[in-house]
Amino acid sequence: xxxxxxxxxxxxxxxxxxxxxxxxxxxxxxxxxxxxxxxxxxxxxxxxxxxxxxxxxxxxxxxxxxxxxxxxxxxxxxxxxxxxxxxxxxxxxxxxxxxxxxxxxxxxxxxxxxxxxxxxxxxxxxxxxxxxxxxxxxxxxxxxxxxxxxxxxxxxxxxxx
Numbered sequence: 505x506x507x508x509x510x511x512x513x514x515x516x517x518x519x520x521x522x523x524x525x526x527x528x529x530x531x532x533x534x535x536x537x538x539x540x541x542x543x544x545x546x547x548x549x550x551x552x553x554x555x556x557x558x559x560x561x562x563x564x565x566x567x568x569x570x571x572x573x574x575x576x577x578x579x580x581x582x583x584x585x586x587x588x589x590x591x592x593x594x595x596x597x598x599x600x601x602x603x604x605x606x607x608x609x610x611x612x613x614x615x616x617x618x619x620x621x622x623x624x625x626x627x628x629x630x631x632x633x634x635x636x637x638x639x640x641x642x643x644x645x646x647x648x649x650x651x652x653x654x655x656x657x658x659x660x661x662x663x664x665x
Contacts, residue, residue: 505534508542508556513597513645515557522552522559522641525577528619532562536575536617539564548595550633552640555596563637567630574624579614579638588628592636592646593656602650606632 511517525532535558543551543564550565565574586608593601609627612634616622626634636646647653 505537505541507545508538510542510546510551510595511555511557513594513647515596517554517557517559518596518640518645519643520554520559521643522554522561525560525562525615528577528615528617532577533617535560535562536564540566540573540575543595546595549629550637551595552637554640554643561641563641565630565633565637567626567633568628571624571626571630574634575617576612576614576622576624576634576637577617577619579612579634579641581610581612581635581638582623583611585609588632589651590632592632592650594636594646597645597647599656600647600653601656602646602653604632604636604646604649605651606635610634612638 539551549567552563553560561578563576584607587605588608589605591601592604610631611625613623
């Protein structure tokens with residue numbers, strides 16, 4: 505397992521539609537492991553393969569305790585419900601946030617690391633993260649959808665931490 509370098513905007517790979525995955529093998533497993541390590545190392549909630557320079561339809565998300573780490577290959581949203589509006593950031597666009605409208609609840613289907621079909625239902629932050637990462641696979645960034653974009657506020661460190 506390894507920490508990969510996160511590609512920053514305006515790198516071209518972030519604007520491409522990523523390619524479908526057809527081989528479910530050790531290379532894919534290493535990619536997924538490295539992506540999870542990279543996401544956790546960067547304190548992220550999700551990471552898509554294009555964010556580490558790989559144009560493949562793969563992402564990882566860890567947005568709630570109920571689901572833990574989700575690995576999705578060739579994902580597609582099959583239903584959306586409701587609406588939420590709030591701030592998003594992106595590991596590929598450091599220092600900025602934007603207010604984005606997203607579905608409150610989504611059902612997403614894809615494949616696991618072995619090629620088996622999987623389906624997840626996400627609400628709130630998980631729904632937002634799943635939509636955000638799927639956008640990356642289509643070359644869409646949160647700054648394209650945001651109603652406003654602004655500098656991320658620094659979180660002050662507390663004594664003793």
